[in-house]
Amino acid sequence: MFNQARKIRDKYIRDEMWxxxxxxxxxxxxxxxxxxxxxxxxxxxIDRTVFCSGIGCSSRLPGYIEADGLHTTHGRAIAFATGVxxxxxxxxxxxxxxxxxxxxIGGNHFIHAARRNVDMTVICINNFNYGMTGGQVSxxxxxxxxSTTTPYGxxxxxxxxxxxxxxxxxxxxxxxxxxxxxxxxxxxxxxxxTKGFGFVEILAPCPTGxxxxxxxxxxxxxxDWYKENTITRIDLAQLSPDERSAxxxxxxxxxxxxxxxxxxxRWRQLVGRLQADSEPAKSx
Amino acid sequence: MARELDYRRVMExxxxxxxxxxxxxxxxxxxxxGGCDFFxxxxxxxxxxxxxxxxxxxxxxxxxxxxMEDEIASLSAVIGAAWAGSRAFTxxxxxxxxxxxxGIGYACMTETPCVIINVQRSGPSTGQPTEPAxxxxxxxxxxxxxxxxxxxxxxxxxxxxxxxxxxxxxLAEEYRNPVLVMTDGEVGHMREKIVLPAEDEIELVERCxxxxxxxxxxxxxxxxxSVPEMASFGTGFHTYVTGLTHDERGLPATDDAxxxxxxxxxxxxKIRDDTERLTRVEVDSEEGAKVGIVSYGISARxxxxxxxxxxxxxxxINHLRLISVYPFPERAVRDFANGLDxxxxxxxxxxxxCHVVREALEGEATVERVSRIGGEIIPPEEIVKALIEGGxxx
Numbered sequence: 001m002f003n004q005a006r007k008i009r010d011k012y013i014r015d016e017m018w019x020x021x022x023x024x025x026x027x028x029x030x031x032x033x034x035x036x037x038x039x040x041x042x043x044x045x046i047d048r049t050v051f052c053s054g055i056g057c058s059s060r061l062p063g064y065i066e067a068d069g070l071h072t073t074h075g076r077a078i079a080f081a082t083g084v085x086x087x088x089x090x091x092x093x094x095x096x097x098x099x100x101x102x103x104x105i106g107g108n109h110f111i112h113a114a115r116r117n118v119d120m121t122v123i124c125i126n127n128f129n130y131g132m133t134g135g136q137v138s139x140x141x142x143x144x145x146x147s148t149t150t151p152y153g154x155x156x157x158x159x160x161x162x163x164x165x166x167x168x169x170x171x172x173x174x175x176x177x178x179x180x181x182x183x184x185x186x187x188x189x190x191x192x193x194t195k196g197f198g199f200v201e202i203l204a205p206c207p208t209g210x211x212x213x214x215x216x217x218x219x220x221x222x223x224d225w226y227k228e229n230t231i232t233r234i235d236l237a238q239l240s241p242d243e244r245s246a247x248x249x250x251x252x253x254x255x256x257x258x259x260x261x262x263x264x265x266r267w268r269q270l271v272g273r274l275q276a277d278s279e280p281a282k283s284x
Numbered sequence: 285m286a287r288e289l290d291y292r293r294v295m296e297x298x299x300x301x302x303x304x305x306x307x308x309x310x311x312x313x314x315x316x317x318g319g320c321d322f323f324x325x326x327x328x329x330x331x332x333x334x335x336x337x338x339x340x341x342x343x344x345x346x347x348x349x350x351x352m353e354d355e356i357a358s359l360s361a362v363i364g365a366a367w368a369g370s371r372a373f374t375x376x377x378x379x380x381x382x383x384x385x386x387g388i389g390y391a392c393m394t395e396t397p398c399v400i401i402n403v404q405r406s407g408p409s410t411g412q413p414t415e416p417a418x419x420x421x422x423x424x425x426x427x428x429x430x431x432x433x434x435x436x437x438x439x440x441x442x443x444x445x446x447x448x449x450x451x452x453x454x455l456a457e458e459y460r461n462p463v464l465v466m467t468d469g470e471v472g473h474m475r476e477k478i479v480l481p482a483e484d485e486i487e488l489v490e491r492c493x494x495x496x497x498x499x500x501x502x503x504x505x506x507x508x509x510s511v512p513e514m515a516s517f518g519t520g521f522h523t524y525v526t527g528l529t530h531d532e533r534g535l536p537a538t539d540d541a542x543x544x545x546x547x548x549x550x551x552x553x554k555i556r557d558d559t560e561r562l563t564r565v566e567v568d569s570e571e572g573a574k575v576g577i578v579s580y581g582i583s584a585r586x587x588x589x590x591x592x593x594x595x596x597x598x599x600x601i602n603h604l605r606l607i608s609v610y611p612f613p614e615r616a617v618r619d620f621a622n623g624l625d626x627x628x629x630x631x632x633x634x635x636x637x638c639h640v641v642r643e644a645l646e647g648e649a650t651v652e653r654v655s656r657i658g659g660e661i662i663p664p665e666e667i668v669k670a671l672i673e674g675g676x677x678x
Contacts, residue, residue: 014524016535047520052364063524063535072360072368078359083364083372085516086348089320091368091518101629112353112398128567269349274344278296281307 005033008026012036012046012068021060027178027204028058031125034202035170035180036065038188041259045165052105054079056132057206058098058125072154075106078113081120089264092192093120100130103159107139114168114197120262121191121198123160136137137165148211165199166256172198173256177204177226180252187254197263203230203250287371289319290345290614291483300482307445307472308333308375311465314449315373315467316341317481319488320399322372324350324361326380329413330469331403334375353381357399359387363570367395367525369516371453372401376395377469378407378576381420388462389401389428390527392551393502393677395460395512397491399452400484402464403472408631412588415659416469418581420631421640425465425610431548433555435562436464436610438580440477448607454489455562459555460511465610468632470582470661494521505532508546509553533652563615564607573600575671576649577615578641580606582661583630588652589664590630594671601671608638621649628675630654630662651678 022029039049046067053059055074055206064071072080077095085093102110102124113122129147130136140158147154165173172194174187184202188246192197205222216222233253238243297405300314305313308510311334315323323342325335335351342349353359358374376384381402391398404420406412418425424436432565435455437448445467452463491514492572496499503523506512527534529544537543556564568591569576579587584605594601604620606613621627627649629638634655642651652675656662 015520016533042436047522048518050368050517060590063526067365067522069524069526070364070517071524071528072363073527074386074560076356076360079352079360080364081350082350082357083322083370084368085363085364086361087365087370087372088368098626108353109357112357267343270343271346275346276343278344 003029005163008033008040009027011040012065012067014064014099017064017214020064022057023208025205025207025222026057026124027127027202028061030178030181031058031060031123031204034184035123035188040193041156041185042189042192044092046140048090048204050084051094051096052077052084053096054096054101055108056101056130057103057176058073058096061096075104076103076109078106078109078122079155082113082116082118085118085120086267089119090185094192095120097122097124098131099124099126099128099161100138103139103161103164106168109163111168114165114170114199116261116263117196117225118170119196121188121196121200123188124199124201125204126161127200127204131206131209133207135213139209141211147210148213161201162199164187164256169260170199171258174199174254175201175203175250177203177230179223179254190254195265196260287319287488289317289486289488291486293345294320295340295480298480299591300591301482303478303480304316304475305478306333306440306475307439307442308403308466309337309383310445310478311375311440311449311467312337313478313480314446315399315453316345317446317486318450318453319371320373320453321345321347321360322365322370323374324352324365324372324537326352326355326358327373328355328377328380329473331375331380331401331418333472334401336549344540345428349355355383356386359489360385363387363391363394363396366398367517373401373402373453375401377403377405377421378409379422382566383425384454389430389432391462392428392432392434393527394525395474396462396626397460397550398457398462399449399456399465401449401651402466404466404468406657412659414469416471416582416632417657418468418583418636421466421609421631421633421636422593424466428568431552431553434464434610435459435461435555435565438466438606439471440584440605440608442471443478444473444607445471446478446480457491458489458511459611460491460514461555466581484497488490498522502532504530504535504547506550509552509557511554534587557578558612559613560615561609562611563613563616565613565647566605566607567620569602569620570600573602573627574625576602576626576669577602577605577612577628577630578604578620579630580609580637583632585662586662587630590667593664593668599671606637612644617641617644618648623643624649627651628654628667628670630667630676632656633663635678642678652676655676
């Protein structure tokens, strides 16, 4: 395990950026690890992979990878990524984003990208708050929870990002937590392999921001919280119908998988059709 | 490595070299003749025809056109495509231009070549969507936050929509900066004869590729006032691009005053220092005049009419038309004003470029304005009246 970690580090990490900006107990570094392992396992050509991100803690990830990286404006990573991928389809495009970046300011780009189905992988690190700015409420903060901008409790209901992605048309949707490294790696691999918009949400702790306000001040407390408050899709299926409808836990696992036409494929067909139309008719 | 335009194929798609065309369509033609190979946009009056024309033409050239979910996404996709190697652009009008300010700042900071066409309409806010205006001229210069420099061109005819859009693509690549084509609802929607360039008139200037190998290439290293080499994504150079203050390697250096100063001064100076080279003006002067007009865009047509009327009445008047508006051609305007007592600036706004002119002249001549808003262009007689009776105060 240690040797493999060192191999991954030596192969993919941009040394000049070390040490990272992440706080003790933060889960974002784990996601970097899981993603690099998925990339390594697939054998993705790092020279032909572009990592895009928006603004926030999770969006700092592309800087740590020795590869092309586009650290963009707040919420817009997916829109930038769309331009990269559609112009140069031979590149693999992976987006790192967070709950505030992707579901708050970037919510519209997210749902439209899922609908449009351009081939890319979006990894959303959901830590239930705006961490970079010091722990404000986000679109995924559970109702009643505390944050610096909801000091008396959050009055709003959170988004279920995976249901949002499924509703918007994403062909691959999975959600895991820090506590499931191998499942997460496999999910990222599947998202990369998906011909279309692959979405992976990863619940990751923010002990400094969300955790401090909600009695989850260290990593173990967060990991325990995930254990108590999540249920796998397979375990959920084992429950009786009544138990299932009473379930309030966050469902994790591969939540959606389908094959559907991908944007660039359709564009290629269109270009081919137009070229065929413009060729002079063969004389007999 | 140099990019060649497949002229024969392009002209098969564009049709005859001589056409009677609309300004927006001419911008689209100019883009394609400028080597454009990606467009992303969002419908907005009076710029929609640019997107519609690109949607017809680009796929026939094997290139992609996307309608995004808003103007922010449109410019974002353009910038992404540009880093993947594209000569990309978007087209919009006032409300969309406001939304694009975020992306314009990002493109300035990351030195991303891109072109934005703003077919200006009357504001503020939704204003008069179908009516022309020149109300975004200062927003074009200062709309995005922070210190930056911009290149902006102002077509006064449908032919110039072709010519200046072509030029915009080359300047964007050469200076690695957003280049704005500031047209308006009148120029965008009027129809005039255009002549598309012949094959030997086509020249595509490209971003300077890396001269070093991966590993030795330092993506944002450049002498003060100069433009760094640019490796497109997917070419093995592992470029990290960020809107944060960055060092020569492109890595964040946000709490380093010296790095920030060096970076932002270079971004500004690479354009400001080249003002003379970027200056494009048209001067119509005669001996003995004491009054001059400084105009741009559609209002330059009104000004030219005013010059004809005034001279027919035996009055002397000079005229300078700004073809490039930013970096502002200060020296050309000062030279023009030399010996003149008064400068009149006609604009479809309540006074924007007149302030820049006044600043450039430093009191050498008094600056007056002829302002018109509401959706009609300026009748030449109004400028003649200002010539005789004086214009509005700046």
